[in-house]
Amino acid sequence: MKSHQVVKACFDKQSPKQIAEDIGVSVSLLYKWSQPVGETQSGAINPLDRAVQLNSVAPDNEVLHWLCQQADGVFIRDPESAARAYRYMPATNDIVRQFAALLSEITQAALDNRITEQEATAIRQLWDRLKAYTEGFVTACEEGNFAQIRGLPLPEPPTDSGEPSPSGIDCR
Template identity: 45%
Template structure:
């Protein structure tokens, strides 16, 4: 979804007049953010969403995205890259189960003394982020149709013939 489309959806639920007043900006500027960008318009009215995206691309620093997510009581998770075009569903499912088991083991170890230190909390957070990332990869692969049916090997064919 493009930034102007997001803004258009936001303005269906939130008053443009209220946004303009709270941000001390003109109402026309708020409405301009909900319009498709005009090439070479020179208006200089790129939306704040475009600016945030540009800042992330220029800096390569996802802490900007993390900060934005925190403003909405959320947390940033990077999407997995370089997924193979076809995956087997069983190994991918096993990866999620293993990550979940690793996270639970981390929690169990950290809580063994009934106290979780700052370092232990950071380790739990790291494991949790890894689990979310692996799970997101699974979901993306499912959405993209990347799970291929298992191909029958010679052994499976001979077993079926028996």
């Protein structure tokens, strides 16, 4: 879906006049945002397009992370499953292993009945890695590329050396 279509879809739930009033812009500008932009189109670059532009120059998708936080969510980049080394059984075992590592981290952090900022950060990092890895696996399943998955080399398991594994997955 294009950004102008997203803006226009907002009109299904609320009147353009009310939306314009709520966000402090004119109705005509709101309508311009809901139209395609181009030489032969009369639309105007909308805030969604600007957010994408700003994110392209921000380090580490900070704009997207912030936007997701404002919507009570988190941003996780979709992995390119074909480029990942997934094999069905080892990947499912790795997901279980990573989940166990997450639960272990949570258990260790909660032993004193409080969780420090550093412990919360470590838990968040493990959770985000688990979600990203699992999303890649689920995407590979949805694409049905099991033949391709079986033909790819399996990533090295994580080490306990403190260094992330070559696959980027750290199960400490």
